[in-house]
Amino acid sequence: MRTIRPMSTVVVVELTILMPCLNEAETLATCITKALGYLERSGIAGEVLIADNGSTDGSQRIATDLGARVVDVAEKGYGSALIGGIDSALGEYVIMGDADDSYDFSELDGFVERLRAGDDLVMGNRFLGGIEPGAMPPLHKYLGNPVLSTIGRFLFHSPIKDFHCGLRGFNRRIIQELHLQTTGMEFASEMVVKSTLGGRRVSEVPTTLKKDGRSRPPHLRSWRDGWRHLRFLLIFSPRWLFLIPGASAFFLGLVGTLALAFGPVTIGGAGFSELSQLYLAALTVVGYQAVLFAILTKIYAQHEGFRIPRSRNFDRLEKRISLESAALVGIGMFLVGVLIAGTQLVEWASIGFGALDASAAFRAATPAALMMMLGAQTVMGGMFLGVLKVGLKRS
Known part of the structure; x- marks a missing residue:
């Protein structure tokens, strides 16, 4: 007072x-x-x-x-x-x-x-x-x-x-x-x-x-x-703090993870295989989380009036993103991972649940696990977006 x-x-x-x-x-x-x-x-x-x-x-x-x-x-x-x-x-x-x-x-x-x-x-x-x-x-x-x-x-x-x-x-x-x-x-x-x-x-x-x-x-x-x-x-600048670094990490990690799913890759005399794929998958998850955080931060800032003026492009994107759309996309990504895992399970069963080629199994399991994690992140991000969009009476 x-x-x-x-x-x-x-x-x-x-x-x-x-x-x-x-x-x-x-x-x-x-x-x-x-x-x-x-x-x-x-x-x-x-x-x-x-x-x-x-x-x-x-x-x-x-x-x-x-x-x-x-x-x-x-x-x-x-x-x-x-x-x-x-x-x-x-x-x-x-x-x-x-x-x-x-x-x-x-x-x-x-x-x-x-x-x-x-x-x-x-x-x-x-x-x-x-x-x-x-x-x-x-x-x-x-x-x-x-x-x-x-x-x-x-x-x-x-x-x-x-x-x-x-x-x-x-x-x-x-x-x-x-x-x-x-x-x-x-x-x-x-x-x-x-x-x-x-x-x-x-x-x-x-x-x-x-x-x-x-x-x-x-x-x-x-x-x-x-x-x-x-x-x-x-x-106040989530684009530079989260979006650009996150998007770069996400695409680098995703491309590398998927490329290594087909076998080892050699670049300039350096060989990349399963261990590299694991770290690239982790980079993908971190980058994707940063992108989600940038989007959610911007939406929160827009709603609270922190960012002036409002971005028209982002407003259009925000209108297309909802709890329901994020849930559908996330579930779809998760099911892709489940499908890959299911294919591996069928392959394992076909040999009487015996020993698998560890290298090949790992290269396929990593993208499967990655898609399930990204799918779960997307669903949870959509749920948090739903919380942000709940209408509240302000004093």
């Missing part, structure tokens, strides 16, 4: 300068003073809004005494604080930034200019604007931020080169339409990814990063929060 401490009524607010806050008493006053000074200097009708996430150091009183508005956000997390602040903001545009005095709230003209020009999300780029000595740990400067931003650009075709800059501006209504949901530091990536996938106008402006003014360590935890960003980027 959030409560809003009222301030003087503003008829029209163009800009909200939003700062998430958790025990920022050392630097909060400096940030608010700069932000209020910018609003006065630029003549913009605006407000300074502090989204407090449970401070115990008097940050709330500092903010209200300086004329800022405070909204209390009970749910913990960087993303939670910002979502609460965005929902409470009065401005048409919002510029958000950390309250640790690492960003200069008195220099926001570039953001306002791009927002007024119609951009929906305007990101700061610290690598273009400059990073003062000691402002960013080498691990973040040379590895974390460049690598994660490159992955994000590749997976989502985003023009943004600094995914994790804390200073950014956006059209409040447009961002609310994206239904941002992550509560932690990965909120920064979610905003960029969803804006890009939604076809929103995004841009960057040079931003200077300086060493923050706090005496305590930052809330950010390098490895934990870096992993959360990477995990979000990968899960």
